Amino acid sequence: MNAYKKIVVGICAMFMVFALGNNVYAANAVPNTPKKINERLSPVMVEFEGVDSIGSKLSTRLKELFNASNLFNLEGADVPKFRVLISSAPEFKSRPSIGSAYSVVWLFSLSDATLRHYLAMEVGVVSNEDVNDLAAKIVEKTDSIAMRYSYLFPEKK
Numbered sequence: 001m002n003a004y005k006k007i008v009v010g011i012c013a014m015f016m017v018f019a020l021g022n023n024v025y026a027a028n029a030v031p032n033t034p035k036k037i038n039e040r041l042s043p044v045m046v047e048f049e050g051v052d053s054i055g056s057k058l059s060t061r062l063k064e065l066f067n068a069s070n071l072f073n074l075e076g077a078d079v080p081k082f083r084v085l086i087s088s089a090p091e092f093k094s095r096p097s098i099g100s101a102y103s104v105v106w107l108f109s110l111s112d113a114t115l116r117h118y119l120a121m122e123v124g125v126v127s128n129e130d131v132n133d134l135a136a137k138i139v140e141k142t143d144s145i146a147m148r149y150s151y152l153f154p155e156k157k
Contacts, residue, residue, distance in 0.1 A: 042146035043081035054100035055088025061135040
């Protein structure tokens, strides 16, 4: 019985030390206020061309994800930016809700008046159920492209 009490007292002491440590940590914790990360804030613009609803849904979802991300700034102004061009068409004209063929092209433009530079592309077929997953995949690939080609942006003074 005596050994049992020592074990219980030891466990209680461990929990007290753990609880005190958490209180100190909580007092020094960073407040939960998300902010844009300026070091990696990549300006991006989404341009859509198509007549099908699935492609339109993909474009809208992609804009929502870029706008919510702390890595991108959805930009419409005439500044250096990455352009994500999306083109889509129904996979079958007689059944447009089955799926869409899409293409995504990543470009860089220094301004609206200058020639755009090709960076990457992707083509495929997407169904209505897969739009969210594809949009997330495009955002992820855009981030890797933004990191790879970050040197294209002029240095800030």
